[in-house]
Amino acid sequence: MWRPEPxxxxxxxxxxxxxxxxxxxxxxxxxxxxxxxxxxxxRSRYWIGKTSTFNMAAEPIRxxxxxxxxxxxxxxxxxxxxxxxxxxxxxxxxHHHALAKGVDPGRLAAEMFGKATGLCRGKGGEMHLFARNxxxxxxxxxxxxYPQAAGAAFSFQRQGNRNLAVAFSGEGAANxxxxxETLNAAALWQLPLVIVIEDNLYADATPKWAAQxxxxxxxxxxxxxxxxxxxxxxxxxxxxxxxxxxVDRARDGYGPTVIEAxxxxxxxxxxxxxxxxxxxxxxxxxxxxxxxxxxxxxxRRLGWADDAxxxxxxxxxxxxxxxxxxxxxxxxxxxxxxxxxxVFA
Amino acid sequence: xxxxxxxxxxxxxxxEMAGNPNVVVLGEDVTYWGAVFGFTAGLFQKYGRExxxxxxxxEQTFMGMAVGAAATGLRPVVSLMFVDFLGTxxxxxxxxxxxxxxxxxxxxxxxxxIVTAVGGGYGDxxxxxELLYGLFGNVPGIKVVVPATAHDAKGLTATALADPNxxxxxxxxxxxxxxxxxxxxxxxxxxxxxxxxxxxQAAVRREGTDLTIIATALMVRRSLQAAARxxxxxxxxxxxxxxxxxxxxIDTLVASARRTGxxxxxxxxxxxxxxxxxxxxxxxxxxxxxxxxxxxRVAVPDVPIPFAEPLEQAxxxxxxxxxxxxxxxxxxxxxxx
Ligand SMILES: Cc1ncc(C[n+]2csc(CCOP(=O)(O)OP(=O)(O)O)c2C)c(N)n1
Ligand SMILES: [Mg+2]
Numbered sequence: 126m127w128r129p130e131p132x133x134x135x136x137x138x139x140x141x142x143x144x145x146x147x148x149x150x151x152x153x154x155x156x157x158x159x160x161x162x163x164x165x166x167x168r169s170r171y172w173i174g175k176t177s178t179f180n181m182a183a184e185p186i187r188x189x190x191x192x193x194x195x196x197x198x199x200x201x202x203x204x205x206x207x208x209x210x211x212x213x214x215x216x217x218x219x220h221h222h223a224l225a226k227g228v229d230p231g232r233l234a235a236e237m238f239g240k241a242t243g244l245c246r247g248k249g250g251e252m253h254l255f256a257r258n259x260x261x262x263x264x265x266x267x268x269x270x271y272p273q274a275a276g277a278a279f280s281f282q283r284q285g286n287r288n289l290a291v292a293f294s295g296e297g298a299a300n301x302x303x304x305x306e307t308l309n310a311a312a313l314w315q316l317p318l319v320i321v322i323e324d325n326l327y328a329d330a331t332p333k334w335a336a337q338x339x340x341x342x343x344x345x346x347x348x349x350x351x352x353x354x355x356x357x358x359x360x361x362x363x364x365x366x367x368x369x370x371x372v373d374r375a376r377d378g379y380g381p382t383v384i385e386a387x388x389x390x391x392x393x394x395x396x397x398x399x400x401x402x403x404x405x406x407x408x409x410x411x412x413x414x415x416x417x418x419x420x421x422x423x424x425r426r427l428g429w430a431d432d433a434x435x436x437x438x439x440x441x442x443x444x445x446x447x448x449x450x451x452x453x454x455x456x457x458x459x460x461x462x463x464x465x466x467x468v469f470a
Numbered sequence: 471x472x473x474x475x476x477x478x479x480x481x482x483x484x485x486e487m488a489g490n491p492n493v494v495v496l497g498e499d500v501t502y503w504g505a506v507f508g509f510t511a512g513l514f515q516k517y518g519r520e521x522x523x524x525x526x527x528x529e530q531t532f533m534g535m536a537v538g539a540a541a542t543g544l545r546p547v548v549s550l551m552f553v554d555f556l557g558t559x560x561x562x563x564x565x566x567x568x569x570x571x572x573x574x575x576x577x578x579x580x581x582x583x584i585v586t587a588v589g590g591g592y593g594d595x596x597x598x599x600e601l602l603y604g605l606f607g608n609v610p611g612i613k614v615v616v617p618a619t620a621h622d623a624k625g626l627t628a629t630a631l632a633d634p635n636x637x638x639x640x641x642x643x644x645x646x647x648x649x650x651x652x653x654x655x656x657x658x659x660x661x662x663x664x665x666x667x668x669x670x671q672a673a674v675r676r677e678g679t680d681l682t683i684i685a686t687a688l689m690v691r692r693s694l695q696a697a698a699r700x701x702x703x704x705x706x707x708x709x710x711x712x713x714x715x716x717x718x719x720i721d722t723l724v725a726s727a728r729r730t731g732x733x734x735x736x737x738x739x740x741x742x743x744x745x746x747x748x749x750x751x752x753x754x755x756x757x758x759x760x761x762x763x764x765x766x767r768v769a770v771p772d773v774p775i776p777f778a779e780p781l782e783q784a785x786x787x788x789x790x791x792x793x794x795x796x797x798x799x800x801x802x803x804x805x806x807x
Pocket of ligand 2: 295296297323324325326327328329
């Protein structure tokens, strides 16, 4: 949901209301750049061996690749408020969530390359990214994130701490029964849970209009007495403003919140997607709202960063991404016998 | 000529839809993406959203709708995009679709055809690479169809669509002919006109005298390649394609086992408590006095399918592993190549 830009006079007020300041915004900018450059770097490696005929089995990165280019502001706007002890449960589209939560980029990349140094020692792959030190969990089964995050929230509530759990999902996932079931349980027990829906208008090749009886998923939250925010997911300030309220509410013991962030994925559902369900023009229209240049523009207008500062942040992010991919490429593959280990703890 | 089982299956559905207005196709991404691997490709363009319906991501609901629709006059064809998603809807399948005819004393047949993509080997990891037909075969009331060729896929799908019972068609991704994944099938002459292939008839794909290799889907292709290699070493392998696990053509399997005296079962499903154990039990019951060695099997060891290539290759049966197992079974040491 795009909103008119706040005037320069209103901008500082909105930023303050969102609980943001210069340092947080500069860090958010750098993190969003890291996600973007990381994904672009991974994408370029993914297509090696796949350009003449697209074949998912081709090395160096096999299987599916679900990029989140265009979704960066949602992940960063929410995760900027989380600590290592808070839990995040993500989905098939998970790279941005992992990086925003602080998961090590090198080990993340190594997992996508199927290396022994990967987060999951090469056993999980890009749809199954786990990082215990960041309480980051993941599933490639759509709709699975909600109840698992509710379970983590339940655990925090029982343990009497101020941690919370975040379930990320797409808008398509929210049609799944697990969404309604989780809303009911979380509202009933006032669990410290935040559900973040990235509404990118499509689930695979299925447009929202063909799959939803209500236009926005937050309407469903309200029927379970769960407060909900509809935010501009291409605007990290807007996301952060809603997330701050939701996170405070959860930590203070007042229960769950839904944040529905309208955003857009600039790439296909996965790499190799024929994208026969949307037009080029539509993609170009959304490109004008790219969350990264938008944030840069605001930082400049506020006088919080000049071009040199922004370039410096971008270059630092690019450096981290390059290092991560290099680490992945230089790492050894797992030994075949590893395949048989680890079914049971 | 057709390349792959996916166009063969969509052609069979198309031919049934043309003559039977009660056939509807339900599932995720069955329109623009033809159920991802092409099992429903072209149907939306021909029949429109009235009969080819993209569902929300709600497997439990659309499987349940298939139960209700089948009870009241429709003939649903349902896409379960990947078989690995069955956990989200198995209740509707095994407690209802599979049991309603029996529990209602025969009042409610359940003419539902489920088409689902199965198999690994291209890096899709633990939640998108399984076979799981053993789970379905374990439930009374579900027919289990596992085509290995485009010709069979078309004929078996036509049979499924005429069957008054729930039938699940397991389409192996590496046989679909879909361009995004490797193709291990071949171009085949598939008749344009509709035809059926009866359930419960295994196919002997290659005759041999030293051992019988029994397989399904992709493993039939790999077993045939293994048989060719074994022949170079003087081992004559018979290769049988089971084609349908339920109903099972046990007679063909037993007859072959009695002839060769040695049986190697090759399966891409998990090893324990599943298809290979069941086949071994039934084969020994009919061929015990003629078996010259214990029945062997090559299957996925009991681990989830791992992502990285060397790990995945270590668990999914390969031609080499089939050859090695056949050599061990026939007493030709694997090292004496
Ligand atoms: C239970 C289940 N059903 C179907 C799928 C296949 N699938 C993977 S992603 C996807 C679309 C998800 O759409 P959405 O939730 O909007 O997330 P997005 O991809 O748009 O980020 C589907 C249908 C799955 N992985 N799990
Ligand atoms: Mg979506």
